[in-house]
Amino acid sequence: MQSTEVNLVPTPYSRTNPFQAKIMKNVNLNGEGSSKETRHIELSLQNSGLSYVPGDCLGVIPENDPELVAALLEEMKWDGEAPVAISKQGDTLPLREALLKHFEITLLTKKMVQQAAELTDNEALKKLVAEDGVKEYIDGRDLLDLLRDFGPWKASAQEIVALLRKMPPRLYSIASSIAANPEQVHLTIGAVRYTAHGRERKGVCSIQCAERVQEGDTLPVFIQVNKHFNLPESPEKDIIMVGPGTGIAPFRSFIQERAVTNAPGRAWLFFGDQRSSTDFLYRSELEQYMQDGALTKLDTAFSRDTEQKVYVQHKMLENSKELFEWIDGGAYFYVCGDKQNMAKDVHNTLIDIIEKEGGMTREAAEAYLNDLQEQGRYQRDVY
Structure with a gap:
């Protein structure tokens, strides 16, 4: 008997063949006077x-930022229309387009700087490489810094772009449920x-989304499954979520x-940011979920609203x-959120709470938390 399920055809879209998703909405969630800008994007x-x-x-x-690309072309007096190879197979693109769409130009690697030292007579760069100062130099610097700091260069545009890595995709946690928003994805x-x-820096993808794409434009996207962060x-199970x-x-x-599946389990959210008046992201939605019962408890921490x-x-x-x-x-x-500080503090606080409320030793509390992790009941999506 033949199957009637025809909709199980796998989608042709992937990391190597992204889908051009149309932007339906692109708004700033922060209020006037906030020191932050957080975009809510619906695709x-x-x-x-x-x-x-x-x-x-x-x-x-x-x-990449067209202004940064223009600054590179200007610095090196390169012809933006000249073709450069972008793959071992010999595929080419005009230089400007290659720098705009294909190569990572905002991050330096140690290997890249070491290879660049072969393309100049600049003593300072040779010294930097010889004395192992590369790691310190590349922190917070980009290709434009490298080209400005260590010329004159005896290299063609092709030789310089050969040092560059392909632009990696940026991954963002999805902020919507497809059951609640059919055929949409929110970020x-x-x-x-x-x-x-001494230079202003901008996040490649975040500033493209904040400044350069409008509603009606498209973004190339793909879905990245996350097996280690799921409901x-x-x-019936209760969930506690910490996401400043x-x-x-x-x-x-x-x-x-x-909310859409009427799950009976309770849900508790801890949210934090700088100021409640300008930085309480999705406030009206969350308050509505509290009223509807989809959210059982909501605890907020706004760090700039209090002396301490x-x-x-x-x-x-x-x-x-x-x-x-x-x-x-x-x-x-x-x-979910910042790995450097927040996730570490939350982890340690969790151990403190288990130790205190469970009447355990520190070791027993740590073992208890490890056990939760092994059961898949303590999950982190940190970056």
Whole structure:
């Protein structure tokens, strides 16, 4: 008997063949006066065959800043129309387009700088390589810095681009549930801007999304499955989510999914940012979920609203008794966001809470948390 299920044809779209997703909405979630800019972007997946589950990521293949590309061409007096090889197979692109769309130009690697030293007589660069100072130099610097700092170059454009890596895709936690938003995918992206080594720096993908793409434009995307960050199989299970800043993204997807499927399990969200008046991302949605019961508890920490800075881990401590009761009763615990500080602080606070409320030694509390991790009940999506 022949199967009637014709919709199981695999989608042709992937990392190597991304789907051109149309931007339906692109808004700043932060209020006026905020020191941050967080874009909420809604993309159409219509006719793509792409699907995802809460916890998955969306890969975006970005383009470099045209101003940075123009500065490189100007610095080196290169002809932007001259063809350069972009692959071992000999595929070529005009230089400007190759720098814009194909190569990573905002990050340097140690290997790259070492190879670049062969292309110049600049003593300072040879000394840097010889004395193992490359690692320190590349921190916060890009291709333009390298070309400006160590000329004159006795190299063609082709020789310089041969040093470059292919532009890697940027992965973002998906901020929507496909059940709640059929044929759509939403992202929550913090715009990255900072000054380093006397120059303004911009995140490649985040600033493309914040400044250079409008509603109606398209972005090349693909779905990246995330097997280590998913809702519990049973909708009866309680979930505790810690997601300050853009770490809220996958939890918006978790809550949407649970609301649309009427999951009976309880949900508790810890969210934090700088100021409640300007940085409470998705505030009205979250308050609505509280009213509807899709969100059982919502604890917020706004670090700039008080004399003493309050973060999500402080809110966890304030609720330590109830938090441990939820976990000991089978709740799943999720963390999403900054790996450097937040995730570490939340991890240590979790051990403190287990130690205190569970009446355990430090070692026993750590073992308890390791056990949760092995059961898949402590999951982290940190970057």
